[in-house]
Amino acid sequence: MQNTTYLQTAQHNGGTLPASHTVTLPQLWDQKVLAGYLGKSTAWCERARWAGDGPRFVKLGRHVRYRADDVLAWIEESARTCSGEA
Secondary structure (H helix, E strand, C coil): CCCEEEECCCEECCEECCCCCEEEECCEECHHHHHHHHCCCHHHHHHHHHHCCCCCCEEECCEEEEEHHHHHHHHHHCCCCCCCCC
16 A cells, blocks of 8 residues: 655745645545455444554544554554464
8 A cells, every 4th residue: 555645736935836845645544444454344443443452543523544554554463473372
């Protein structure tokens, strides 16, 4: 999963910033996308979030979003070599 790069075209002091100024934004997933990616239900995602067992998330107003990089890191942290590992 790659981050998406957007050209920043914001006005600054009456002029436009040059196209060489870029901002890299993280890929954000909603709960439905996360559930589909993990093969879980959206209810599982909600329970995991409330219990603190799921991937890190961000709140944007009332909306919950998951950074793709955080989901991948959570999966890596969950990797085990033996079923007896906690």
